[in-house]
Every structure is written in C-alpha cells, then in structure tokens.
Amino acid sequence: MTAFASRTAPKARPASSTRSEQSLRSRAAGLWQSITVLGRAMALATLLCALAFAPTGWRELLAGALLGAGMLLFGLLTSLGNLSCNAETSLNQGHLEVGGQAELVLVLTNPGSRSTRRGRIGLALGQGTVIAPLPALAPGQSHQIRLKLEARSRGVIDLGPVTMEAGDPLGLIRRRRILTGARKLYIHPRTVALPPLEAGLERDLEGNPGSGIVDDDLEFHALRPYVPGDDIKRVHWLSTARAGTLMVRQYEPTLRTRTELILDGQAASYRNADEFELAVEIYASLGCRCLLDGRRLQALAPEPDDPDAHRTTLPTEDPRSFLDACSAIRPRQDSYDKPDLAEAPERTSLTILVTGSLGDRQPSALMDGSAQSASPVMLLAADLGAHPSLQTQPGLVNAVLGNRKDLPILLENQP
Secondary structure (H helix, E strand, C coil): HHHHHCCCCCCCCCCCHHHHHHHHHHHHHHHHHEECCCHHHHHHHHHHHHHHHHHHHHHHHHHHHHHHHHHHHHHHHHHHHCCCCCEEEEEEEEEEECCCCCEEEEEEEEECCCCCEEEEEEEECCCCCEEECCCCCCCCEEEEEEEEEEECCCCCEEEEEEEEEEECCCCCCCEEEEEEECEEEECCCCCCCCCCCCCCCCHHHHEEECCCCCCCCCCCEEECCCHHHHHCHEEEEEHHHHHHCCCCEEECCCCEEEEEEEEEEEEHHHCHHHHHHHHHHHHHHHHHHHHCCCCCCEEEEEEECCCCCCEEECCCCCHHHHHHHCCCCCCCCCCCCCCCCCCCCCCCCEEEEEECCCCCHHHHHHHHHHHHHCCEEEEEEEECCCCCEEEEECCCEEEEEEECCHHHHHCCCCC
16 A cells, blocks of 8 residues: 555646647648548558568569659659648629629739749639639739639529649649638529519508607607707707707608518429529519518518428518528429418518419419408419410409510509
8 A cells, every 4th residue: 555655646748748749640630631542542552562572572562662652752742832822802793693794803922931832723613613723922922813703593602712732743642721711602583673563552551550669750659858869850849949958759650561572482383493593583573673662571482401491581671682592592392382372461562472384373262362361462473485464353463474574564564
C-alpha cells in the first residue's frame, strides 16, 4: 500500500506539444485528401512492390517501388505553391427571368506577400462546374474572370462555392481550396403585364372596419395627445383649443381587397411540364398584379419538399419575394384533395384557381358553389396552344388560356 501511495501522477503534456500534434495530424489529413484516385492507386502499387521485394529479392519489384515513390514525390513537389487568394463575386442581376442573361464577374486578389502559383478556378453552377485558368498573381495583383449566364429554365440555382485548384502534370496530386461560399440565383417565371383587376372590389365599399388603430385612413376613431413625429396635418385644432394641448386624430383601418390565389400543384392535372410552366407563368403574373394593386394576397402553391404538406403559403411582401418563391415551385406526383372554392375564407374578395387542361374543373359544381359563396371565383385552365375561351356566370369566370399573352385580353373582358 505504501508503494502505491508513493507513486506520483503522470505529468500533463504541454499545451504547445498538443497543438503541434494536432497541426501535424491536420496537415497529414489534408495531404491525404489532396491525393487523387490515381495517386492513391500509385501509392498502393508502390507499397505492394516494396513489400513483395523483401521476401523475393526481385529487382523488378524494387524498380517499380522506386519509380512509384519518385512519381509521387515529383507530383508532391510540383503541386506545392501559394493558393491564398481572395475571391469576390458580383452579379449584375441576382434575379433573372427565364430567357434572360446576366454577367458574373469574379475578382481574384492575392492579399499576401508571396506570389501565388498558376491553377484553375472552379465555380459550381447548379449541378455543373465552370472551370477557368488562373495565372500566377504577384502580391496585391488582381485578376478578373467574366462569365455570361443564361437562364434557360425556371428554378433556384446554387451559385458557388468558388474553389482554386492546383496539381501536378501527372494528375497524382490535386490541391483544392474553397475561396467563397454559395449564393442563390433565382430564375423567375415569365410574366406578362396585366391591367388592374376589377373583380372583387365590391366588398371594399361596405366600409367594414378592420381591427386595430392606425394614424391615417378614412374612418375616424378618436383623439390622442400629440407626440413628436406626428404629422401636423392630423392635428384637430378645435379639440386642441379646448384641451390646451395638441390633439391628433386616430382612425380605424378599413378593409382592403383580399385575394386568394391558388395553384393546382398536382402533376396529373397537366399534360406535360411545359403546360405546368404555363400555369406557373399565369399564376405569377396574377400574383404580381395583385401586389401592384395593393391587394391583400394569400398565395397558395404546392410544397414539393414536405411529403405531409400539400400546399404552402408563399411570401407576398412585395413582387420580388413572391417571384423568388415562384422560382422553386414544383408539381407533386401524388394526389391530394383539391380546395373547395365555395368555402373561401371570411372577407375574401376574390378567389383565383389556376389549373391545367386535365384538371378537374367541374363547371356545373363550381357554378353552384360560387352562387352560394360571397366572393367571386375565377377558374383559369392552362391548355398550351389551345384557342382561348371565356365563360361567365354570376360569381364565376371560367377561362381556358393557351398562352400567357391571352391573360391580359381575358382581364380586359372580365365582367
């Protein structure tokens, strides 16, 4: 027991030694990751030749091991060099429409005191990668790479990361460094300029006040004391004279037109992908028009990422955020219950449903439902290449559109 008690605890290793070991491990891991598949195969062949030479003594195996080791050493030495660059990307348009073009400018700068080596710049663009050569840069020198981007189809594309690569001529070593992160590039659906929507404006004339108090509207509510920053035009001078202090008016907010815009997201409602794109273009054009008109908009679209959610509410703060969300719309392959247009939410002024040529429109049922509904219904069917047609009933507009350019004509002839 005495012998055990007299033993001293082992001394802790210095923190500097631990950090140096971690640095060596990270460098070794980085070196291993920089070896390509061909280089790893060469290293394995070199090791096997060296191990086989020991028991056999064959000179051919020794020559193979020495040759493989020499090639790996040559690749390592020729791949060395400074890869420290700063990269900045600038895009003249972060939001494109299908068919549009943009110019991407990539500026690479050497911030260090040593020259960089020649290499390649890789820019991830969606599922592909754009490769461009990069010359050696002196300290403080910059180099620009300009790329033309063409938006061929709607979607949200990951632009980046930007990487710098350098290696040996044999392809055994490939060093890679990430210079910048990724950013989103939104490709909006094509839209068409529309006249103001007239349907659904009757409900605003009822004068029903909304909840809350605002500083400027039509319906007078009460008076309150003046606070710095209030508009002097809202001062009620008669009450000010009676109270002996500045009094300003308060108002009740009146209702604005509320539109519910729905996109049929079931793939079975459309003949092909082009017809679905036409429906998205109609949907996006109507949503932008509602936002420009100052309408309160609830935009519903399919939710492809969540298997349990069939619809999601798109942001409607402004047309750009709405179009950004439209860029990511995808049809759903499964079936789900369509919305009942007769059960529009309370205070909805107008309900618009955009579907495809194979969608279940059921005009007679919709007419019966719209007759019982307090808000009018617009049912728009995208039928690519079809002759446009329009049917109207009290509270219901049923139209077929063969092109997005047919939509302004429809709205000009709406009842």
